[in-house]
Amino acid sequence: DVDDVEAARDDIADELGVSTGRLRDLVEPLESIYAIADHCRTLAYMLGDGIVPSNVGTGYLARMVLRRTKRLCDEIGVDAPLDELVDVQAERLGYENRDTVRDIVRTEVEKYRETLERGTRQVERLADEYADRGEPIPLEEAIELYDSHGIQPDTVEEIAAEYGADVAIPDDFYSRVAARHGTGGGAETEERDDGDRVADLPETEKLFYEDPERTDFEAVVLDVIERDDGEYDVVLDQTMFYPEGGGQPADVGTLSTDDVTVSVTDVQEVDGVVLHRTNGTPGKGEFVRGQIDGTRRKRLMQHHTATHIVGYAARQVLGDHVRQAGAQKGTDSSRLDVRHYERVDREAVRRIERVANDVVTDNVPVEQEWPQRHEAEEEHGFDLYQGGIPPGEQVRLIHVDDDVQACGGTHVTRSGDVGVIRILSTERVQDGVERLTFAAGDAAIEATQRTEDALYEAADVLDVSPQEVPRTAERFFEEWKERGKRIEGLKEQLASVRAQGGDGTETVELGDAEAVVQRVDADMDELRATANALVEEGTVAVLGSGHDGATFVVAVPDGVDINAGAVVGELAGRVGGGGGGPPDFAQGGGPDVEALDDALAVAPEVLRRLEEEA
Template sequence: METAEIRRRFLDHFERNGHTVVPSASLISPDPSLLFTVAGMVPFIPYLTGQQAAPYPRATSVQKCIRTGDIDEVGKTTRHGTFFQMNGNFSFGDYFKEGAISYAWDLITRSQADGGYGFDPAKIWVTVYHDDDEAAALWKRIADLPDERIQRRGLIDNYWHTGQAGPGGPCSEIYVDRGPEYGPDGGPVVDEDRFLEIWNLVFMQEEITDVKAKDDFVVVGELPAKNIDTGMGMERVSYLLQGVDNMYEIDQVYPVIERASDLAGKRYGKTHEDDVRMRVVADHIRSSLMLIGDGVTPSNEGRGYVLRRLLRRSVRAMRLLGFEDRALPELLPVSRDAMKAAYPELESDFARISTIAYAEEDTFRKTLQTGTQIFDLAADQTKQRGAVTLAGETAFKLHDTYGFPIDLTLEMAAEQGLSVDQDEFRRLMTEQRERAKADARAKKTGHADMSAYRELRDAGPTPFTGYEELSTDTRVRGLIRDGVSIPVAQEGDIVELILDRTPFYAESGGQDSDAGLITADGTELEVLDVQRPIKGLIVHRVRVRKGELLSGQEVLAQVDPEWRIGACQAHSGTHVVHAALREVLGPQALQSGSYNKPGYLRLDFAWGQSLGQETRSEVEEAANLGIRRNLPVSATYMPLEKAKEIGALALFGETYDEEVRVVEMGGEWSRELCGGTHVQRSSQIGLVTLTGESSVGAGTRRVEAFVGIEGFRYLAKERTLVSQLADTLNVQPEQLPERVSRLVGQVREAEKKLAQMQRAAAQAQAAELSAGAKNLEGMRFVAHQAPSGTSADDLRTLVLDIRGRLGEAEPSTVVGAAVGENGRPVVVVATNQRARDHGIRAGELVKAAAQTLGGGGGGKDDVAQGGGSDASKVTDALGRVEHLVGDVAARRS
């Protein structure tokens, strides 16, 4: 049974039983304490905790999930993967244990001909929480399971929570006996390879906090209602029903292994080491495909860093398999074809997805080249010291700074007869992880910190009146300081304020929050920021300028009208620029992020190369022509599915309700899902002036622009600058390009002549220095302290010229030169062949000189370069070189 069919049967089963089918939420978690959606229940947390009333009593979904905590174990076992799909059914205060068990048993044991999965009831085992007598009795009554196939376990195995503060509860897990060839008998308490868990039924009834471990947390109390949250592992059910041994061999994954095997010329199943690498490739390619599909782009932090790591591990694994060409163009389309039956959007969006992925591979291939050069230098220095172990610090630097995988470092070290100090590497990695964890804890705003907000949210959501008015009479619902509700705020205090209703726009959808004042008799508050810490609740961060503020007080909330005009212009301008990009570049130039505030906007979009000046001008013109057409701007609420049907564009990574707001400019020219504030007609934007375009990650570009009066001011500054240049050069503005070009040509010609003169002077100097070489016990030695202004390249050229004049044959010759330019001294040493025959190495001499300069260096035996930080020691450094050469000469004589 194909995985897409398993998915269809699951959703059909629960829809027939009164459940609302809910589409998968984005892999990007709305919970600020989670990078990704890690479980099927994450999108339903507000309903399970009672923060919000559920819009339906029963729901079912197939949720996309990512977990990367065990990323290093992927492929090593057949149980670890990063992307997975969780089939779930949910009850929000409706049915409880009996219903959950009945629905699960019916689906898994009903025959395939009748729409079920057809598992043999005699091979089903279950576990329950150790004191859950009710669940055990229900399994006996509903499924007629004997006592020996109902096993009891403790908190670690049969209590479920996300690992964060929030909802939790005892659970009952369903296992399938795969047979004696997979392990010993005795049920899941004996062996979980033979007895494979496929479904976890969570009886969610408690709210927990202070989560330290799976079995170490504090129960806050009972949830407002008893809920059901179940999770069936799609991949596990797939490989059982498809008759294969593990998740890597199912129809959605194995085609990538087959293609990787063909490309590398390695047979899957022959060696464990190669099998691990092929499984890493298949898992990470699929995970990357799904992440980019949901709007994640590679970067050096957060979600983007995880994606970058997945992609680079894939490329690295292919390299270790022996395939060194571009791998992703060969593998990503295979994963797309395997997944598109379940996720058809992957095919329609593949141009954008592949552009981002392929650009990241190209970047990594360059990184590998750079890292290889750094590794080679470190390996040479290690061997020169007579050591056989590469420093762990070097391996860590390659990994952390250059993205060079440790496995590749180990492999290359072994090829050169070296080992790596892995203990030191692991110590440094551990220190880095601890720093990252501490930082994450400091930034975390999970459910444990939300109690004060939840209490205020229980009174209902905060209505936003700002679409219709800028001034609203309202009442203070609550005040919060440092996460705790307070009754009063005094003059000078900065507090968080919740109103019964508000005209202030909370930062979201790329639009900055509104500014303005909140006033009452004798009280004035300055609004500093407006946010939505939990869904439906608008929180104002305010400074009490004068008077005092009481909870329950009547106030007047007033948005700064100039601020709002600028905000509307900027947000509408963002839509216009997005439409212009798609008009000029094509539909694949989709927005992936944005930020706008009065007078300014930036927009990130999918594109794999820099925009030339001509293309930028086209985009700017298309945007301003749209503005000049005075297009009507409208906002309409409609079901999400209808919005998709009419082609409304959604921002990647955003989570949308079933009812959405669609903003249109000129109909389909610009049609986007958006909750922001906008002008009424496009001409009110005034002007869009593009000021910059840059890369913000593989396959993603960013444009920036000034809008409205700020756009005019930017152009006015440029006009003034042009006028000043024209006056300085005594030409008309339109003649500036020609005049500047002519001046640049003259400067280049002058620089060329100067360089010729400098070379002639250097040659003359080289001849003079060669003639003045010292005789050190039969060895020739030249030392030269170059004048300030001499570049490192010029210094190197001079040294090689002198050595060339003195020749490679007898006698032994060493040439050293140094310069102390700008406090950053440089030293270069060269030796001829005869000197090297006598054991004199340029790299060793430079190392000694550089240490005198307070730095380091090295290089080849014939020529080497180093530097330091103490320019006052240049003479001493050259003296050190002469002393070492003299010692060798004295020993020879």
């Protein structure tokens, strides 16, 4: 092991009788070649095992390695595309998803190229700014440049030197960058202080695993815990109420005795004990009848099973690298976040939806089993844990067709019970993570009806059939754009005519120059266009408008020593406002439209005075 690489190089150079610089010129290209080969092997492992480059966790490490490899290739002039180099390693390692690996590398290289173009301009701006201040570029700026734009620290040093600025890059630079991103990406878990309250209570028997379609049950109240907010946490010996978890909301319903009925508004689990949040309290030791909201439970079950099916379909369509990054189930819609290296387009959405609904129409059984954890992992691998790793020696597995996942949620008994699945939208929630929002069962039908209602409303407005709406909307949009161009052209013509003078126009001689003072009751765009037309003729423009308050535009051609900002400042002050700008073009105004003409009347005097003072 070598503690100081530079010192070791000095020693080797002395032994060989060459300068350290000469040794570096000989050795560094070889070091880069070995590094490229090693990095390509690392990328083959990471991408082949399903890691997708992103801005969080292992995805960010993959992106860092890929960009560093690309930079090394560029530095020593490697002509072969990076995806081909990684593919050589992927082939040797026996990966079957080599086409996907190459697609990911190509996509990332293109992103890196675009990022570099934007980032280099940012480095130049920062270097110029800190050079003017006589200060070094802060380390945080260098980290941000690498993090957001992929600009390597030595590139920052080179550009900074060109502008006369310094930047200190520490040896642990890349470790500091990686530390920014950690391995997160999941939701933070709130620490609970409920553990002490339930420490002496037995675990609650969960009846919803035995019969998820059942909505009523009987139980004994083991304890009632009063909360600080005036509500209660009721503990039962057994329950049909599903506690919030795994992205699935809690069940709601009621608990009843012969004397009282209380509403269950939330359900949580702490150390195996299920807490039923209620607005009243049954007595401790009493028998209660529980009733859950069956319609809500059914819709949640449909959406939870649909989440598994959509995830399976996404892997079939997009590739085996697709992994779940998060999920949230609901009664009207649900969302599934998946790791993928590019946007999911409309054609991919249709294919995912088709595969998902094929599973539904096959009406396969949705089965559960409780194997030992090590047995489940040996048989199915760690792909089981799409929704996270559950605790315990045993894990509950849910089988839907060829899909197997560890899951603690409630599910329908057959895939056909999901009804139908509609993917409503897709969005990129962060680089490398795509969100699929979908609806299942009755919610999917309702979503389809809402879309159809909107289509028919649009058809009525356009007075065409629903099938003709897209073509008609496109035609109207093109006509609107064309009319916009015609309007802009007419405005320019109008500005040119106004610039030639007319009623209310005053010409002011200013030495070798001439100024036009004119009221033009038009919007700001027309004022600017008129001013530009005058300046092109070598004329100073002082224009006022009462179109939206009292506004002024002053433009000064090259070679005329009058400050446009000073003129606007004086005129705008007379209408109760202010304004300013650079010496050649300024604008401003105020609320007093009635004072506009008086302000324009003194404009010639203001121009002459400013000319004399210049």
